[in-house]
Amino acid sequence: MELVILDTPEAIAERAADAIEELLTAKPDAVLGTATGSSPLPLYDELTRRCEAGRISFARVTGFMLDEYVGLPEGHPERYATFMERHLRSRVDMRPGALHGPDALNPDLQAACEAYEAAMAAAGYCDLQILGIGADGHIGFNEPGGPLDSATHIDVLTEQTRRDNARFFDGDIDAVPTHCITQGLGTIMKARKLVLIATGENKAEAVRQLVEGEVSPQWPATVMQNHADALVLVDPAAASLLTAARP
Numbered sequence: 001m002e003l004v005i006l007d008t009p010e011a012i013a014e015r016a017a018d019a020i021e022e023l024l025t026a027k028p029d030a031v032l033g034t035a036t037g038s039s040p041l042p043l044y045d046e047l048t049r050r051c052e053a054g055r056i057s058f059a060r061v062t063g064f065m066l067d068e069y070v071g072l073p074e075g076h077p078e079r080y081a082t083f084m085e086r087h088l089r090s091r092v093d094m095r096p097g098a099l100h101g102p103d104a105l106n107p108d109l110q111a112a113c114e115a116y117e118a119a120m121a122a123a124g125y126c127d128l129q130i131l132g133i134g135a136d137g138h139i140g141f142n143e144p145g146g147p148l149d150s151a152t153h154i155d156v157l158t159e160q161t162r163r164d165n166a167r168f169f170d171g172d173i174d175a176v177p178t179h180c181i182t183q184g185l186g187t188i189m190k191a192r193k194l195v196l197i198a199t200g201e202n203k204a205e206a207v208r209q210l211v212e213g214e215v216s217p218q219w220p221a222t223v224m225q226n227h228a229d230a231l232v233l234v235d236p237a238a239a240s241l242l243t244a245a246r247p
């Protein structure tokens with residue numbers, strides 16, 4: 001795992017965009033895994049700029065989202081499908097319909113999980129997966145305690161995650177769904193490259209566990225230590241609890 005500490009979210013976005021530009025240059029029909037949350041937003045801005053400048057094209061890219069809330073209706077602004085359409089798909093030259101997500105509107109959620117895993121398998125899984133991290137160490141929505149080799153599944157959001165994400169729901173924790181569908185840790189680990197972005201003090205303990213902790217279901221992101229090509233991009237605040245970063 002390669003750890004890079006950069007001063008600003010913009011510098012992190014550039015570094016992550018470089019990895020994606022390198023991939024799309026070598027493989028224009030790459031499979032890209034996308035993440036929601038606030039951490040990747042500067043990256044999506046940077047990818048939009050590079051697309052507008054003609055440096056990269058998403059015309060032949062297939063995308064797979066990490067996760068989706070259960071219980072939000074079609075078109076809800078915080079549905080992750082809506083979020084990704086707003087922040088990336090509609091801003092670049094990616095084909096409508098080329099960015100896939102788990103179908104959390106399917107009354108048979110288990111079937112939706114299996115169909116999503118099968119679609120990713122058929123596409124050969126992701127060439128590059130963008131990741132954020134929860135304050136409790138989740139990646140995707142893999143909350144603490146689940147198996148490290150899971151496939152796409154239904155998960156239950158922790159109180160901490162719902163509290164953290166209430167800011168997107170007018171501060172109302174009761175408006176945050178309790179369940180989600182997420183790529184499993186095993187699904188995420190099948191990506192050829194992982195690029196994780198973490199900024200801010202709120203992520204410092206999760207980053208400390210990710211980089212220096214034992215691989216453990218209690219801190220799901222630690223599974224990335226077993227990946228052959230994982231890049232972790234953090235700002236000084238998110239790096240502040242790392243032993244090696246202390247003065």
Ligand SMILES: N[C@@H]1[C@@H](O)[C@H](O)[C@@H](COP(=O)(O)O)O[C@@H]1O
Nearest residue numbers: 036037038039132133134140141
């Ligand atoms: N499901 C998403 C994750 O994919 C994301 O990485 C994380 C961090 O979000 P943020 O970047 O807003 O801190 O939480 C959300 O709940």
